Amino acid sequence: AVHADQLWMAPYAQLVRDAAPTRPLTVLDQHNAVYLIPGRLAADEHNPLKRGLLALEARKLARYEAAVCRRFDRVTWVTHEDFAAVQHLPAPAGEPDAAPLPNAGVIPICADPAATAPIDQRPDARRVTFLGGLHYPPNAQGVRWFAEQVFPQVLAQAPDAVLTVIGKQPPPLDGLGIPAANLDVLGYVDDPAPYLAETAAFIVPLLAGGGMRVKIVDGWTWGLPMVSTSVGAEGTAIAPGENILLADTPADFAAATVRLLTRPDVGRRLRDAGRCTAEQAYGWRSVYRAWDRVYAIED
Template structure:
């Protein structure tokens, strides 16, 4: 099958969950299918990124407009997302133009829209696209906006977020209704989209991690250390890091003077950078690999108060064999059992107590980590997930000849 894969973000470097998922989906599709990726020019490590992607598929890139130029071009022209501030800021007119040119020039069997900021291109343009349209959601953005509104104390900001949530929900409903196939990361998201469009074809293709030798057999380098991993410019991660450092960390540090907390992830905001002023907290910024920090930590924490999709940070910890303490939202969609695969706590005191229990009972920590590793090997390796992805495609296009 000949597939046009449309992504606003060039999936390189693989330093965030979105890029990792996009790259692995491309990798899975490029085996049996002929894939063309159209995306913005990579802004970091350009030559290496282009070389890596060109080994998988044909690559077409376009220049990226500034946010202000996107707003100027989107607001007066686009009826498909004019009421969403987020889409007016993120949807790319230059990318849309190139997609329509490619569809006019080439006979694609399907177009795969990666995330909502490209999927909105289909609205009102269905007759200019291939018959088969796939929407890969990554996150239910209307749900993220609703959560942000619920947590916002400022009335004006809450009003704006409520309005944005309604606008995004309307757009998501239209896209899911018009898509041949919608891919989501969890059963929770599947239920959310089916509530919007009950007749839609929505299938779960979860997030995963690369299978590797677990490190649980060896003790952590620091017995009283924690790691929180994720892009530190992503709002739910920033919110979670601040909540943990303000409400959980002081009590832990007071009881364990040698305790260490590593906030590991790219582009930390000023709010996250300010947390390094706290005793025992290290803000790493961009790192070449998170595995050394997972190996150093005795517990991985996921203190998220909002979010959608599934958390690659938990899957990575499961793959590495480190025990996890998470909020309910942080562990949503993974199907993990509290007390068996991880510990779940939503209040600061409960969260701190869960960490202490794992610190004080290394055998229990090892059992939980080993149990989570078994679930990872069964459900969350990228090899297994790529097979699920291909089954989704095969169910739609069994009669379409494959690339030889």
């Protein structure tokens, strides 16, 4: 069998398939409905030229994605939402309209909670932490949104909070008026654990994206209290108010963040429930049988 990990690897899988003496089973592991990403970025882009280019990219990707997925024998998805988002796309010209979109099942991205001890959070934790690659446009957009529109409201109620940004290629944030004592842009770090131990609120302020956010699963695995937008938590086993706090406006996101900075009991409750979610729903052993079924080749 030939396995393509994400849409970008699909052309190479097809080359291998076509060159094989006997046609192998081909499987595409779709981590996102990719066309949604530039589409959502366009919706929040104020520059009309950038907005138009992003919208054009979304339309082109939608046509490409709808065609490529139909060229594989089996396609796996990380969320039901992604399958539905691609399923409704019409088959492009030249593709068989009657060909159903291959669906080998929804298999989430998992972690290894059994091998990962929860972070021992310090009682004086004051960090509000984002962790993720900032070269990824939705991450950079979300961090800028939080820094510009949310964090000033947090500081008004919790003046000792520290916005901590971990991840390579961070966007410039030093011109936003945040005092130096309240901003820690670290870039890439080998071991984020010391900073996570000082974290009162682990934030996922995404406004765009697709698939499931692995950082949500990581946050639960580490036992961190989290605040996320609805987009940031898509495709994960959220129980709002129990294993995560959800907020979609700057005021609501700031209020939820301040709640974790000022109510350690709420943070502990979220930590415990989130860790339980990771152990029950996102251990790799829980998906082994699903992958076995994907690769079961019928005679």
